[in-house]
Amino acid sequence: MxxxxxxxxxxxxxxxxxxxxxxxxxxxxxxxxxxxxxxxxxxxxxxxxxxxxxxxxxxxxxxxxxxxxxxxxxxxxxxxxxxxxxxxxxxxxxxxxxxxxxxxxxxxxxxxxxxxxxxxxxxxxxxxxxxxxxxxxxxxxxxxxxxxxxxxxxAIAAAEDGEALTREIYGGEVxxxxxxxxxxxxxxxxxxxxxDNPELKGFVMGQHGLITWADDDKACYERTLSLIERAARFLEAKDRGAQAFGGQKVAPLGEGERAALLQGVLPRLRGLVSKENRMIATLEARPEVLEFVCSHDAPRLAELGTSCPDHFLRTKIRPLYVDWRPEEGAGALVAKLEAGLAHYRDRYAAYYEARRRPDSPPMRDPNPTVVLIPGVGMLAFGKNKSESRVTAEFYASAVAVMRGAEAVSRYTALPPQEAFDIEYWALEEAKLRRMPPEREFARHVVVVVGAGSGIGRATCERVALEGAHVVCADLSAEAAEGAARALTDAHGVGIGVAGTGVSGCGPAIGAQVDVTDRESVRRLFERAVLAYGGVDAVIVTAGIFVTPDAQGRIPDEGWRRTFDVNVMGSYLVADEARRVWEAQGLRGSLVLTSSVNAAVVKTGSLAYDASKAALNHLVRELALELAPLVRVNGLAPATVVEGSSMFPRERVKSSLTKYDVPFSDDESTEALRGKLAAFYAERTLTKTPITLADQAEAAYLLASAKLSKTTGQILSVDGGLPEAFLR
Structure with a gap:
């Protein structure tokens, strides 16, 4: 063959x-x-x-x-x-x-x-x-x-007359x-x-799948494919085309309309399904899924649930189907989601109570993992992006099964008690209990602004180690994508999500952003919402230092640019993130990067120091504005020379000259940075250079639940500068 x-x-x-x-x-x-x-x-x-x-x-x-x-x-x-x-x-x-x-x-x-x-x-x-x-x-x-x-x-195994169909397709071979x-x-x-039937080449397993065998491995492979091919050709000949699932009931939205609708709806939905455990979303809007969700028969078939046990272990006993039409608007959709989810949870609890056995494990999260919205598509949820993507894949497979079964017969699902006994099987429970404890930022989405280099890049790596899904944002699109690619390579394969326009949507994505432009910031959060469903923490490390001229002065445009990036930029990020946080209703965290210079008077950085002093107060104001939903804190680093985009070679040389630290022009940039870092370290109580890892650890700590009762504070990570002590 x-x-x-x-x-x-x-x-x-x-x-x-x-x-x-x-x-x-x-x-x-x-x-x-x-x-x-x-x-x-x-x-x-x-x-x-x-x-x-x-x-x-x-x-x-x-x-x-x-x-x-x-x-x-x-x-x-x-x-x-x-x-x-x-x-x-x-x-x-x-x-x-x-x-x-x-x-x-x-x-x-x-x-x-x-x-x-x-x-x-x-x-x-x-x-x-x-x-x-x-x-x-x-x-x-x-x-x-x-x-x-x-x-x-x-599809044959889940059909009402699956056994007869098996004989029709395979004769006595299967x-x-x-x-x-x-x-x-x-x-x-x-x-x-x-x-008793040694001539058999395989079995169709009711509701479940296919098993085949041979005494040669290549022959076994070919037999598996040939039996699948025969079933697929049989279904293809019977397919109803545009009349599959009873034909179209609701016209699907275009990609732009769908994205605009989901900006307001998806964070709210994520918040609703995350009451017990935070969930990560995947939108599935490929044509075959939209065809099903928008069809006349979707409510009936969705109610039946899935058949294959591998499917419903991910998708639960059934999805939540929302009886909504696009012309009703976003407000009606949110209202129907709220009511539908409340009903789903009550119904799931009743299903558990009716089917439980004396030794059944405790009831699990009663929220759906699959939500079907006519005109929009399928939204799948899981503890991480990989799980939500696989859940979407499984229900897409269930859609294909239902289409095939309905074309040749009538689709049937497992009886509820059988489904329950699989879902709450002691062996499945034991498997869940063997899984390692979840990490600090598992189930969380963290947006890092300034992710392309320096503290931002190190912070991305730190929160990813704790299981975070990271949106790596930077003014440089290339740097942002590079940071995301490094995280994806280290923590998981990037997987495109059909229908979102988001490529490489695995544990991290890259996004270009100009923090001085509100529309650019808004697009950043739109991208995060479409990729993961919402946002949990935002860490802003982006900043700018404008070098004074030979007379020590900064032109007016330099002042304006300094405050636009260091102060207004942080405010715009917080204000756009606020929309998502409030829609979700889940507690969040915001960390802004200040500087010890905000509290220390020094020459040569007037605009920068003044902007960071303003940012310190912005932290306190935002802590009031966003309470009690979001904690807001500031990170105040001392000068970090290592890997910082704010310390290009010429600025390092200028600083070494200013402090009378000897160097030669033939030394590498990193060697020069090392000398400057060592000089700064000698001015501290601990006498050790401040590293990117030091700052990333503090940013992670501020964003994490470890400091869940801390807000409105500025944490200095400076090696011990007495002049920066709290006054």
């Missing part, structure tokens, strides 16, 4: 690449190929396996080992370290133990206990935890097994397995069906 045989999936197997790989590496290769096509499986979904002969590290004997994608991870990016390895003979012993248990069954204690036994079957001290799907791979006798979540196959929670019992059901 080759690439031209497929239309609905991507055939990417390369014999030359595969030939150079060892057996486990070939499994990784096959997995990555399958995971790279979202039409085959969703992010984090599905698993693959190979049964391979290995040398036992103790006995030296050859043994059969099951290598299977472990718990967590993603097929697209999985490496060898993401695969569990288990002795097949020990898994057979577990099977015998399970079959001998009188209480065996889908939701019994022995079913879950088996998962705790997997470590006893581990080969080679492999630390990767085995997946709950391990029995699906272990008990199928073929050497290679693929379990995927293709939209086309799930069997049907009714919905059953993954685990030991499901693995045994499949094993028995395959024993």
């Amino acid at each position: 080759n690439a031209t045989d497929f239309k609905h999936v991507t055939y990417a197997w390369d014999d030359a690449v595969a030939a150079g790989l060892d057996p486990v590496a070939r499994l990784v290769y096959r997995s990555n190929l399958l995971g790279s096509d979202q039409r085959v499986t969703n992010t984090g979904g599905g698993n693959t396996s190979s049964k391979l002969p290995m040398r036992d590290p103790l006995s030296g004997d050859e043994v059969q080992v099951l290598w299977v994608k472990g718990s967590g991870g993603d097929l697209r990016t999985a490496g060898r370290e993401h695969f569990a390895s288990l002795y097949l003979d020990k898994l057979a012993q577990l099977r015998a133990r399970y079959e001998a248990a009188p209480e065996r069954g889908v939701k019994t204690s022995i079913e879950d206990e088996m998962v705790g036994m997997y470590p006893h079957a581990t080969f080679g001290l492999n630390p990767r935890a085995a997946s709950i799907d391990t029995p699906l791979h272990a008990f199928i006798p073929a050497k290679h097994v693929d379990h995927t979540h293709p939209n086309a196959v799930i 069997g049907w397995v009714p919905w059953q929670r993954p685990g030991f019992d499901l693995g045994l059901v499949m094993a028995r069906l395959l024993r």
Whole structure:
């Protein structure tokens, strides 16, 4: 088979690449190929396996080992370290133990206990935890097994007459397995069906997905793709085109109209869904999602919820559908969101109470993670950008499933009790509890103005270490993008968000801003809102120092520019951020960068020092203006020479000359900066140079909850300058 045989999936197997790989590496290769096509499986979904002969590290004997994608991870990016390895003979012993248990069954204690036994079957001290799907791979006798979540196959699996459709599409080549929670019992059901029907090439798993197998890994890959292709072609032939989902009910807004609407609505929505835990938003407005959200059938289908368990673990039992039309206006949308969310929370609590079992974990956040707005699209929420993007991806997959199922039959979702038992499964709860504690700025969006260099760049790096999503803003677009790119490289892959016009929207984005221009500042916050849903903290490090002329004077334009940037700029940033903070209703933090020069009289920096004195008072005034919602504090650094754009080479040389510090013109700029920093350090009580890291730590501290009761204050980080002591 080759690439031209497929239309609905991507055939990417390369014999030359595969030939150079060892057996486990070939499994990784096959997995990555399958995971790279979202039409085959969703992010984090599905698993693959190979049964391979290995040398036992103790006995030296050859043994059969099951290598299977472990718990967590993603097929697209999985490496060898993401695969569990288990002795097949020990898994057979577990099977015998399970079959001998009188209480065996889908939701019994022995079913879950088996998962705790997997470590006893581990080969080679492999630390990767085995997946709950391990029995699906272990008990199928073929050497290679693929379990995927293709939209086309799930559309059949979620159709009212899915079993009959499976026979119509595949004849007797593919069997049907009714919905059953993954685990030991499901693995045994499949094993028995395959024993009685050895001609089968795969199973359609009711509500769930596809599982295929072969004794050759390339043949297994090709079989997986061919079965998906056949289902996709069947659905394509039945597709209703413009009449899918009953046809269009609401016309979608244009990109500009949508963005303008969301500026006022999205921060409010983020605030509403963040009452228990702050959430990060992703807007999904690709055509196929808009087609669904704007359709006649969207309310009915949204009410049913999703079918595949991988989907609703992210999207909850169902989304919130808002019955709104664009002509009603933003005010009506906000009112309907408020009412809809209150009803959703009450309904979710009732769902929990009605379905809970004696040992069920406590109820989780009752807010929706998916909100559908006709004319606008889908808004998905998660604890970080990656999670909200994946949630959007999963519901987009659910839309494709519903479209296919409705084209050939009638879409059905899992019964509510089954959905609850998956959502509140003890094993899922245990997985959540194993996750490390969230960092200080997890779930937070921090805007750093002046991010391109110096204190701003260091502050970006510091808050990103605490889990922040960072909007790196700078007068230089190139510097802003460079800062964002560095954070993305260090903390996660940037991912474009369909429909927002925001590219590289991962843990950080870059944005050009001129703080002296209100419209430019407004566009900065519009960009932050579209990227993440809102803003939590703003740290302004942008500033300007105009060097006096030979007579020590600064021209009038230099004075004007100094105050425009250092004072008016900070005010404009605060005033535009205020719109977002008030719409969200979530507590925020603002940090403005002053200087010890605001309190110290010195020659040669009259305009700069006066502007920073004014900024100190601006901090106090804004603390009153923005209370109690937002804390406002100032950071007052002593001179930081290291990496500062305010200290170009000529200014450094001028300062060294002024202070009679010897230097030569052939020294590097950094060497000259080091000399000047050392000179300044000798004037302090601690006798150590002030670094960018020192200032970034203080900026982080002021913005964080660690100083949640501090506002209207100026924190000096100057190494100890007695003349700057509080008066």
